[in-house]
Amino acid sequence: MLNDSLLPVSAHAYASACRGASRPACVVRITAVHGSVPRATDASLVVDAQGFGGTIGGGHLELEAIRLAREKLSADASFPADERRFPLGPSLGQCCGGAVELRFSPLADADLPALAALEPPRRAVWLYGAGHVARAIVYALLPLPFEIHWVETRDEMLPEGPFPPHVVLHHTDDAAAEARQAPAGACHLVMTHSHAIDFDIVQAVLARGDAGYCGLIGSATKRTTFERRLAARGIADDRIAAMVCPIGIADLPGKRPEVIAVAVAAQLLGWSLHDR
Structure with a gap:
């Protein structure tokens, strides 16, 4: 099911x-x-x-940088590093109005840690x-900058892949146990085939009290039912109030899976950026 051929390739990768x-x-490098x-x-x-990975912003600047890089490589793979200034005006067909300074250098093993450090950290x-x-x-x-841990109790439901390295499958008989073992500060999105399993997972997450986000798919009625049951199990009011249900930003109406997915991704990205 999952194919990463359309995903942007980072400079480090x-x-x-x-x-x-x-x-x-x-x-x-800029x-x-x-x-x-x-x-x-x-x-x-x-x-x-053969190609390229990463981006310096696209547009004609990037095309010119790629052209120059290949020109240097074709002349001498160990060319001396140099730096050039590019005004982003009419000469490049761009109207940003500013300028960038680019450094061109042959790729070496020593570049890999620096390129990796430029990538945003992935949140769980x-x-x-x-x-x-x-x-x-x-x-x-x-x-997006997330490490996805995909938990399912029904083995036949998880697709076979191929999966990018930042998607980790968890086949389990006890999804709530997985929630208890997740790292502190993780985001939890609960949407199993069973309301009973959903409840066990949410209870496990809220009982810990260290989740960065706990989202439950469902209606306002489902939220009310879960709130009552969680309170009866001794979960503190402030932790119950932190549960997000319904999930996703409210500005995107619609219940199609792809629409919900965009709304949830936007909400998680906002949470991740503001939580740093």
Whole structure:
């Protein structure tokens, strides 16, 4: 089911592939910015004769950087590093108005840690259930900075893959036990085939009190029912109030799985950024 061929390839991932295959490549780094520009100094690009990974903001600037990188590689794979300034005006067909300074250098093993450090850290998302909505959510989260732990009690429901490295499958007979073992600060999305299993998972998450987010798929009526049952089990009022149900930002109406997935991905991304 899952195919990562359409996912953006990061500069670090592409650099690792080039080094693993002994393919010469060029690292393009933004070293300075002036005025209005599409990306800052956290952006990088790795280019070889076959393709590229990462981005410095797209547009004609990126096309010109790729052209120059390949020109350097074709002349000498161990070319001397150099730096160039690019005004983002009419000469590049862009109207940002600022300027960027790019450094071009041959890819070396020593570049890999620095490229990895530019990538945003992945936050742990524990997703319980593998129905239509859950699958749509996995697709929506794939290109975002999350590590997805996909939990399902029914082995036949989880797709065979292939899976990107940041999607981890958990086949289990006890989904609530998985919730109890998840790392502190993780996000939990609960949407199994059973309200009873949903309740056990939510209770386990809220009883811990250290989750960054606890989302439960369902209606306002389901929320009211769960609130009453959780209170009867001794879960504190403030923890119950922190449960998100219904899930997803409210500005996107519709109940199609793909619409819910976009709404949930936006909500999780906002939570992740504000929680840092």
